[in-house]
Amino acid sequence: MIRVTFVESSGSAHEIEAQDEVSLMTVATNHAVPGIVADCGGSLSCATCHVYVRPQFAHLLEAPTPDETAMIEMALDPSPRSRLSCCIKIRPELNGLVVDLPERQL
Numbered sequence: 263m264i265r266v267t268f269v270e271s272s273g274s275a276h277e278i279e280a281q282d283e284v285s286l287m288t289v290a291t292n293h294a295v296p297g298i299v300a301d302c303g304g305s306l307s308c309a310t311c312h313v314y315v316r317p318q319f320a321h322l323l324e325a326p327t328p329d330e331t332a333m334i335e336m337a338l339d340p341s342p343r344s345r346l347s348c349c350i351k352i353r354p355e356l357n358g359l360v361v362d363l364p365e366r367q368l
C-alpha cells in the first residue's frame with residue numbers, strides 16, 4: 263500500500279491510497295483533492311498541478327526535466343520545493359510522501 267498526503271494551505275490534510283505507476287496528479291484528481299486543477303490533464307502545459315514537496319522527500323524524486331522546470335516558472339508562487347504533480351510517478355518508495363498545496367493555482 264502506498265499512501266500520500268496532500269496538505270491544503272489551510273492545513274486540511276488528505277491522506278490517500280495511491281496506485282503504483284500513476285502520476286501524483288492523477289491520484290489527486292481521482293480523489294477530487296481541492297487545489298489540484300490539472301487543466302491540461304498531465305500534458306505539462308498548464309502548471310495548475312503545482313505542489314510543494316516537503317524537503318525530507320525530495321531525494322526520493324527524480325530531478326525535474328528542463329520542460330518541467332520551465333513550466334514551474336509559470337506557476338504561481340514557485341519555490342525551490344516546487345514540482346508539478348503530473349511529473350511525479352508513484353512508486354513504492356514514495357509511501358508516506360507529503361506535499362503541500364499552494365494557496366491557489368490560477
Ligand code: FES
Nearest residue numbers: 304308309311348
Ligand atoms: S496537469 Fe498541466 S502541467 Fe501538470
